[in-house]
Amino acid sequence: MPDTPTWDPQQYLRHAAHRSRPFHDLLARVPEPPARPARIADLGCGAGNVTALLADRWPDAHITGLDNSPQMLAEAAALAGPTPGGGRLDFTTADATDWAPAEHFDLIVSNAALQWVPHHPASFGRWIDALTPGGTFAFQVPGNFTAPSHTLLNEVCGAPRWRDRLGGHATRSVHxxxxxxxxxxxxxxxxxxxxxxxxxxxxxxGEDPVLDWVKGTALRPVLTALADDPPAREEFLAEYRDLLRAAYPVGRHGTPFPFRRIFAVARRR
Structure with a gap:
């Protein structure tokens, strides 16, 4: 992927319960694979925490998580190996931008990854062709790019202070x-x-929880770009943090954070 960010698995997993909820909702509508034991691919598996949920659903399946982040794959490696139901869980390097399946799968699933892939719908045909008859391609992606968490990030990146260093991130097209x-x-x-x-x-x-959330996802390209300049990074974060505090005020029970997501489950006839 262009401008591939450096990922921080521990930061990403700080909100694992909230982040995994859409994956549970996606799996609830995925039909049973046409074959057992099933062959399953998780495209953009990240730290592997939701990949492991596939093994809970289909304990005898052979499941492969694919990702292009060395940091995420290193975190996921601890989950690899035989599963209690007689299946197997493994992880390997692959980039969703150009992944071409070398075998057939009963299920290809992707959780909050394809938003990073330009023109990903152009790959749908290739991935669906790799499904066994009756197999399923299922994914969910964020649909909140007009939310303050993103529009304010773009605003700060495009400001005169940051435009030369970060302006490309402000104009990153939404895929x-x-x-x-x-x-x-x-x-x-x-x-x-x-x-x-x-x-x-x-x-x-917690304190500034929306900032803490985006540090694990949308803010990764900026944090990567400023990694060699800690004072500039802290200045940027303080400016963005103040805007987020105004956009997402603390309520009586915490900070409400609306988050739209888009789901698709496509079964090959």
Whole structure:
């Protein structure tokens, strides 16, 4: 991927319970694989924590997590090996930008990864062709790029103080389609598609929890770009933090953080 950020698994996992909830909701609508034991790929597996949920659902499956981040794969490696149900969980390096399956899968799933991949719908045909008959391609992506967490980040990156160093991050095109567009593309490829969206209201705790959340995801390119200049990084974070505090005020029970997500489950006929 262009401008690939450096990932921090521990930072990402700080909100693991909230981040994994959409994956549970996605799996709830995934039909049973056409074969058992199933062959499953998790594209953009990250730290492997949700990949392990696939083994809970299909304990005899052979599941492979794929990611292009060495840091995330190092974290996931601790989960690799035989599963209690007789299956196997492994992880390997692959980039969703150009991943071409070398075998057939009963299920290809991707959780909050394809938003980083330009023109990812162009790969749907290749991935669906790699499904066994009756197999499923399922994914979820954030749909909150017009939320303050993102628009304020773009605003700060594009300000005169940061434009030369970070302006490219302010203008990074959003690669996520609207739900109806995903539905059309998947149906055009001969799939039976189920597409929907959900807005979660996460109740976050702690000091500046929205900033803490985006440090694990959307803020990674900026943190990577400023990694060699700690004073500039702290100055940027303070400016962005103050804007987030105003946009996401603390309530009586925590900080409400609305987060829209888009889901698709496409079954190959």
């Amino acid at each position: 996520v389609l609207e739900p109806v567009d995903y539905l059309d593309r998947l149906t055009d490829l001969g799939c039976t598609a189920d597409v929907w969206e959900t807005t979660y209201i996460h109740l976050l705790q």
